Amino acid sequence: MTYGSARMKEPNVPNRKTLLTLPTPCLVLDRAKLRRNIARMKAACARTGVKLRPHLKTAKSIEVARLFDGPDSPGIAVSTLLEAEYFASNGIRDIQYAVGITPDKLDRVAAIQREGARVTLITDDLGTAQAICRHATEANAVFHVQIEIDCGERRSGVEPDSPLVLEIARTLAGDENVVFDGVMTHAGHSYGCRSLKEIEAVAEAERLAVVTAAERIRATGIPCPTVSVGSSPTALHARHLEGVTETRAGVFMFGDVFQAQILTCDLEDLAVSVLTEVTGHRADLRHMTVDAGALAMSKDRSTENVSNDVGFGLAADIDGSVYSPQLTIARVYQEHGLIPVALPHALDDFTIGSRLRIYPNHVCMTASMYPRYFVVDSEESDGIEVVEEWKRISGW
Amino acid sequence: MTYGSARMKEPNVPNRKTLLTLPTPCLVLDRAKLRRNIARMKAACARTGVKLRPHLKTAKSIEVARLFDGPDSPGIAVSTLLEAEYFASNGIRDIQYAVGITPDKLDRVAAIQREGARVTLITDDLGTAQAICRHATEANAVFHVQIEIDCGERRSGVEPDSPLVLEIARTLAGDENVVFDGVMTHAGHSYGCRSLKEIEAVAEAERLAVVTAAERIRATGIPCPTVSVGSSPTALHARHLEGVTETRAGVFMFGDVFQAQILTCDLEDLAVSVLTEVTGHRADLRHMTVDAGALAMSKDRSTENVSNDVGFGLAADIDGSVYSPQLTIARVYQEHGLIPVALPHALDDFTIGSRLRIYPNHVCMTASMYPRYFVVDSEESDGIEVVEEWKRISGW
Ligand SMILES: Cc1ncc(COP(=O)(O)O)c(C=O)c1O
Ligand SMILES: Cc1ncc(COP(=O)(O)O)c(C=O)c1O
Numbered sequence: 001m002t003y004g005s006a007r008m009k010e011p012n013v014p015n016r017k018t019l020l021t022l023p024t025p026c027l028v029l030d031r032a033k034l035r036r037n038i039a040r041m042k043a044a045c046a047r048t049g050v051k052l053r054p055h056l057k058t059a060k061s062i063e064v065a066r067l068f069d070g071p072d073s074p075g076i077a078v079s080t081l082l083e084a085e086y087f088a089s090n091g092i093r094d095i096q097y098a099v100g101i102t103p104d105k106l107d108r109v110a111a112i113q114r115e116g117a118r119v120t121l122i123t124d125d126l127g128t129a130q131a132i133c134r135h136a137t138e139a140n141a142v143f144h145v146q147i148e149i150d151c152g153e154r155r156s157g158v159e160p161d162s163p164l165v166l167e168i169a170r171t172l173a174g175d176e177n178v179v180f181d182g183v184m185t186h187a188g189h190s191y192g193c194r195s196l197k198e199i200e201a202v203a204e205a206e207r208l209a210v211v212t213a214a215e216r217i218r219a220t221g222i223p224c225p226t227v228s229v230g231s232s233p234t235a236l237h238a239r240h241l242e243g244v245t246e247t248r249a250g251v252f253m254f255g256d257v258f259q260a261q262i263l264t265c266d267l268e269d270l271a272v273s274v275l276t277e278v279t280g281h282r283a284d285l286r287h288m289t290v291d292a293g294a295l296a297m298s299k300d301r302s303t304e305n306v307s308n309d310v311g312f313g314l315a316a317d318i319d320g321s322v323y324s325p326q327l328t329i330a331r332v333y334q335e336h337g338l339i340p341v342a343l344p345h346a347l348d349d350f351t352i353g354s355r356l357r358i359y360p361n362h363v364c365m366t367a368s369m370y371p372r373y374f375v376v377d378s379e380e381s382d383g384i385e386v387v388e389e390w391k392r393i394s395g396w
Numbered sequence: 397m398t399y400g401s402a403r404m405k406e407p408n409v410p411n412r413k414t415l416l417t418l419p420t421p422c423l424v425l426d427r428a429k430l431r432r433n434i435a436r437m438k439a440a441c442a443r444t445g446v447k448l449r450p451h452l453k454t455a456k457s458i459e460v461a462r463l464f465d466g467p468d469s470p471g472i473a474v475s476t477l478l479e480a481e482y483f484a485s486n487g488i489r490d491i492q493y494a495v496g497i498t499p500d501k502l503d504r505v506a507a508i509q510r511e512g513a514r515v516t517l518i519t520d521d522l523g524t525a526q527a528i529c530r531h532a533t534e535a536n537a538v539f540h541v542q543i544e545i546d547c548g549e550r551r552s553g554v555e556p557d558s559p560l561v562l563e564i565a566r567t568l569a570g571d572e573n574v575v576f577d578g579v580m581t582h583a584g585h586s587y588g589c590r591s592l593k594e595i596e597a598v599a600e601a602e603r604l605a606v607v608t609a610a611e612r613i614r615a616t617g618i619p620c621p622t623v624s625v626g627s628s629p630t631a632l633h634a635r636h637l638e639g640v641t642e643t644r645a646g647v648f649m650f651g652d653v654f655q656a657q658i659l660t661c662d663l664e665d666l667a668v669s670v671l672t673e674v675t676g677h678r679a680d681l682r683h684m685t686v687d688a689g690a691l692a693m694s695k696d697r698s699t700e701n702v703s704n705d706v707g708f709g710l711a712a713d714i715d716g717s718v719y720s721p722q723l724t725i726a727r728v729y730q731e732h733g734l735i736p737v738a739l740p741h742a743l744d745d746f747t748i749g750s751r752l753r754i755y756p757n758h759v760c761m762t763a764s765m766y767p768r769y770f771v772v773d774s775e776e777s778d779g780i781e782v783v784e785e786w787k788r789i790s791g792w
Contacts, residue, residue: 009499009500023477023500023501023504023792024500024792025792026792057730057731079730079731080731081419099675099687099731099732100675100676100685102673102674102675102687102748102749103405103748103749104405104419104420104673104749105419108419124676125676125677125748127748128748154678154681155678155685155727155729155732155734156675156676156678156685156732159680188729277498277500278498279495279496279498279552280496280520280521280552281521282550282551282552284555285550289496289551289552291495291498294696294761295761295764295790296792298694298695299694299695299696299697299758299761300690300695301695301697331551333551333584334453334475334760334761335453335475335476335495336495336551336552338551352498352499352521352523352524353498353499353500362695364730365690365691365695365730368691368765369764369765369790369791370791371791394691394765395765395766395767396419396420396421396422396687396692
């Protein structure tokens with residue numbers, strides 16, 4: 001049994017930056033895989049006949065957002081006001097802030113809108129809807145608002161058949177400074193599915209929840225233009241999305257080991273990995289250490305609950321090919337990751353300083369620690385040359 | 397049963413910034429508690445007669461580092477080269493990089509040293525020791541190096557009685573561009589202790605491991621000036637540290653819920669919390685949502701394995717007082733935290749927009765997502781006014 005010698009750092013060559021010269025740990029993004037993942041989601045949306053509103057909470061990068069440009073993607077979704085500010089200042093004009101708004105945050109929203117972008121808000125609360133109306137008048141602003149519906153995730157939102165749906169709709173639609181824009185929901189519980197059949201069922205529940213709410217609102221004479229759904233599994237695998245106007249999906253563009261196990265993608269599609277180097281050997285304990293620890297990978301343990309638990313990440317060689325037998329980061333400390341090997345002599349293939357790429361459990365968590373993507377391209381280039389560097393943001 | 401109404405955002409008042417005006421989520425540091433935690437550790441070190449080398453991997457802030465200034469704290473420890481660069485550029489001259497060095501990283505170390513700081517390295521590998529010697533000659537640099545000893549953590553390091561200890565010592569001591577500085581170990585397995593007695597035993601094993609290694613090296617005629625140990629539990633609770641010259645400890649300065657449960661501190665000592673606001677109510681599901689989710693708290697679940705599992709964080713009021721009955725963040729999504737309540741009417745005390753402080757499980761993980769500390773002082777001020785803002789760094 002041998003893994004083949006892992007490759008070492010190479011001396012710097014002017015004008016050539018590669019995964020063999022970068023300082024570790026750092027974040028690697030394969031543009032070819034990213035583009036394929038986007039094409040696949042666009043094809044799914046074309047099939048279901050809905051517009052795609054990519055959720056940029058995972059990527060947090062304007063360069064990634066621009067890959068969605070086109071008539072089928074009218075705008076984006078974000079999860080923080082910092083993302084809204086960042087994307088607005090980079091020219092994106094249609095932004096849905098897909099986390100329940102609070103009255104506190106309306107000043108920041110109004111400020112973004114004064115620079116020219118529209119930030120569509122969501123709420124599931126009548127008091128908040130009233131506060132939005134008051135604030136719109138006081139601040140001389142116009143707010144576009146959707147009602148958040150719970151389709152079974154049991155996190156936030158209003159039940160689709162609750163009287164509250166109509167009360168909030170009436171409050172919003174009745175105010176001249178507020179535009180009632182429609183309804184939205186997120187089938188986050190699709191992450192609990194383990195088969196296509198289950199995903200299809202959750203996708204149908206997701207669709208039905210917002211379509212029901214929209215129909216009830218329309219029956220009172222209030223227009224309900226937007227009917228928005230979305231999670232990566234349901235967006236890809238919904239049988240049909242009749243009555244839905246757009247779908248938000250985020251993690252699909254990068255993929256991660258957990259998503260591969262819940263059928264959003266294959267391991268070969270994972271676009272983001274952490275570049276790390278071997279920092280030590282403990283042949284007596286049958287493990288090596290790498291410089292990708294808890295901060296580099298995050299403490300996310302999503303794969304604990306799926307078929308193949310990969311600990312804190314799944315190791316691959318510098319070209320991104322997963323090892324066989326599989327190698328995983330089984331234990332993490334703040335800056336140490338620990339990769340067990342079955343037999344001590346396997347360590348001979350991983351000299352100290354040799355480089356690995358680690359696919360994360362949950363890429364939204366892992367990416368959050370890094371200020372940039374080192375972009376490689378496994379189609380247009382050799383897959384280890386850094387062809388671009390894209391900044392990403394973090395924080396609130 | 398009532399919690400008392402949680403306080404809401406207040407309008408901005410010129411020249412007064414408080415926890416009731418800051419955008420959420422953000423990181424709060426109570427300077428009074430920080431100072432007390434430092435004083436307690438200094439007293440423990442005075443008792444055991446060792447110097448304190450604070451590990452800045454948790455705080456990553458020069459303002460925090462400066463609180464240790466004085467003859468009893470000769471320098472600091474760090475966990476990344478970015479920390480070393482940052483602290484060196486802020487005037488700290490004696491820095492121990494307390495993670496195994498690789499040959500790759502020596503250029504960066506040499507660059508820091510050219511600006512005037514000394515970066516002491518650690519290794520547990522003979523090949524690396526030889527590479528350090530080669531690199532010192534080639535780069536015309538001087539490297540100070542310690543041997544990392546394993547005292548039972550089983551992560552990295554050489555067993556204290558291994559022949560390798562002497563081989564590495566001879567290699568380092570025999571090179572004219574390398575200063576062999578001594579031995580170090582870290583009793584990370586003290587985090588597994590659940591009683592003072594157990595901690596004392598691990599502290600003694602930690603001490604014995606390095607003292608044994610140091611004595612063996614000295615017996616061959618090689619001087620071994622530094623004998624370094626440290627983790628927060630062992631640094632505080634060691635019965636004696638005979639033969640040890642300095643101790644590194646990090647997390648004690650802030651404390652967290654896990655450390656409180658393993659006896660490093662009390663809940664009243666926790667200096668760092670996340671300021672969050674209530675973003676939604678689901679009375680039907682008996683929970684509220686807050687804007688401190690997985691990114692704001694981290695996915696660390698350390699308290700899963702101790703007496704009182706607090707989920708992803710323990711809630712307190714704006715003054716930092718923990719609620720009774722206890723409130724915790726039981727579930728997290730990227731930007732949502734979910735706090736269950738026993739009875740729906742408890743939500744009446746937590747209007748949407750009201751503010752809480754959440755004590756983290758593991759502060760090293762939580763703090764890593766924030767670019768700054770909003771500093772309050774529960775002794776010199778009212779405890780909610782922001783008296784200072786301290787920058788912190790992240791990344792590698
Ligand atoms: C409201 C909302 N919409 C859409 C998404 C995107 O889901 P996914 O990352 O599965 O594509 C999320 C993810 O958390 C979300 O919270
Ligand atoms: C080598 C080393 N020394 C010291 C420490 C500090 O330990 P603590 O944070 O428990 O004080 C750590 C923590 O990880 C460490 O890895």
